[in-house]
Amino acid sequence: MPSEYAALVAALKLLTIPFAEYGWKARPEGAYGVVQxxxxxxxxxxxxxxxxxxxxxxxxxxxxxxxxxxxxxxAVEETLxxxxxxxxxxxxxxxxxxxxxxxxxxxxxxxxxxxxxxPEGGGTNGVQTGS
Amino acid sequence: xxxxxxxDGLTEFAEQLGQMAxxxxxxxxxxxxxxxxxxxxxxxEGVKTIKTEKFHYAVFPEVTNRLPTPEEKAIIEAAAxxxxxxxxxxxxxxxxxxxxxxxxxxxxxxxxxIPKIVNAINSGTSFMKKQPFVRKSANTATPKVLxxxxxxxxxxxxxxxxxxxxxMK
Numbered sequence: 001m002p003s004e005y006a007a008l009v010a011a012l013k014l015l016t017i018p019f020a021e022y023g024w025k026a027r028p029e030g031a032y033g034v035v036q037x038x039x040x041x042x043x044x045x046x047x048x049x050x051x052x053x054x055x056x057x058x059x060x061x062x063x064x065x066x067x068x069x070x071x072x073x074x075a076v077e078e079t080l081x082x083x084x085x086x087x088x089x090x091x092x093x094x095x096x097x098x099x100x101x102x103x104x105x106x107x108x109x110x111x112x113x114x115x116x117x118x119p120e121g122g123g124t125n126g127v128q129t130g131s
Numbered sequence: 132x133x134x135x136x137x138x139d140g141l142t143e144f145a146e147q148l149g150q151m152a153x154x155x156x157x158x159x160x161x162x163x164x165x166x167x168x169x170x171x172x173x174x175x176e177g178v179k180t181i182k183t184e185k186f187h188y189a190v191f192p193e194v195t196n197r198l199p200t201p202e203e204k205a206i207i208e209a210a211a212x213x214x215x216x217x218x219x220x221x222x223x224x225x226x227x228x229x230x231x232x233x234x235x236x237x238x239x240x241x242x243x244x245i246p247k248i249v250n251a252i253n254s255g256t257s258f259m260k261k262q263p264f265v266r267k268s269a270n271t272a273t274p275k276v277l278x279x280x281x282x283x284x285x286x287x288x289x290x291x292x293x294x295x296x297x298x299m300k
Contacts, residue, residue, distance in 0.1 A: 023196040023260060034255075038263050041270055056270065062257050091266075092254045105254050107266065 002037075002055055004110035008083045009035055012059070015075050031063035031072055041109050052111060058091065059106045066102065073104060084108055147295045151288060160217060160224055162283045166276040167214045170228045170269065174212040177268030181207070181252060196260040199252050206236040207252070210245045229265070 012019045012035055019033040041056040059080070063072055080088045088108035095102055184198040210233040218225045233245035255261025 025195065027195050027257060036261070038261075039267050039270070056266065058261065058263065060255060060261070092250065094250065094254065094256075096256055099257050101257050103254070103256065 002053070002110050002112035004084060004112070005037060005055065005057060008080070008108070008110065011079045011083050012076070015079065017061070017063075017072060031061065031065075031068050033062070033076070034060040054109055054111050056107065056109050059088075059108065061104045062101045064101055069102070076106070080106060080108060084110060143295075143299065147292065150295065151291055154287075154291065156219075156224070158284060158287045161287075162280040163217070163224055163226060164214070165283055166280040167226050167228050169276050169279055170272050171212045171214055173268040173272035173275075174228060174265065177264040178204075178207050178212070180264055181262055194258045197258060198260055199248075199262075202238065203248055203252070206238065206245060207249055210234070210236065 009019070009021060012033065015033075017031045017033055018028055019035055021034075022036045023034055024032065035057070037055050037057040039056055041054045043050045043053040045051065059076060061072055061076055063069065087110070088106055091105045091107040093102070093104050181204050182198050183201045183204050185200065207230070210230060212228055212230060213232065215227045215229075215231065230246050230249045233249075235242045236245050236248070237243075238248070249265070251259055252262050253265045254263075
């Protein structure tokens with residue numbers, strides 16, 4: 001799992017509305033959210049392997065009352081900005097006549113930042129120590 | 132003492148550039164049409180990857196992550212993704228690929244707009260699982276589209292250069 005995505009899920013779960021990954025088994029009452037990774041959006045190659053991998057994912061929020069809108073949307077967008085910077089956008093908004101829910105969808109791209117390998121020589125600043 | 136600098140063939144080069152400018156809009160439209168064709172093909176391939184399941188309508192209120200029914204997939208497959216009319220606005224040529232003008236289809240005895248069905252599958256709803264096939268196929272096809280358009284434009288400009296040289300002989 002990309003490290004940025006894990007940070008986003010942790011930050012979204014701190015919000016006032018309940019969030020789940022990859023959908024709910026039973027629909028909660030009131031407003032709720034879903035966050036998931038959709039597919040791999042692209043990657044850069046280096047040293048014969050993938051070095052920087054990027055994923056595209058989405059955040060969905062469903063809410064029953066139009067008056068909920070401002071608080072929920074602002075909170076989610078602020079979370080996205082603090083975790084991912086500006087690599088997200090509002091993708092679609094719709095209203096479901098069957099269930100009476102409003103649905104807002106954001107799309108984001110996140111990256112897996114690999115851990116920096118330790119410099120050779122154990123940080124002795126180029127001075128070689130005999131073994 | 133004054134020096135005189137002469138460059139041979141500069142007027143011819145200017146004429147050639149002028150000819151390119153006259154034919155550029157037609158070449159750009161043709162390149163865009165070819166790129167849009169590749170994108171539409173990718174979208175049609177994406178429609179085939181939609182997963183379906185038979186759905187029992189009796190359990191509707193509890194369902195949160197159903198998949199589209201085979202009938203819904205068949206409607207989208209029948210309404211092949213099309214290329215919109217080309218719009219010219221201030222030197223730019225725009226088009227779009229998708230289901231925007233796909234029209235209506237009959238589903239459960241009602242006439243439903245096809246873009247609405249595509250949107251429900253692509254963005255998901257509170258009772259249907261999300262399958263973002265449009266975003267996925269656009270993501271994979273965009274580099275191919277750009278490469279194909281660039282290749283076509285470069286080939287056309289090379290052909291103009293050759294034509295011009297042949298006409299000068």
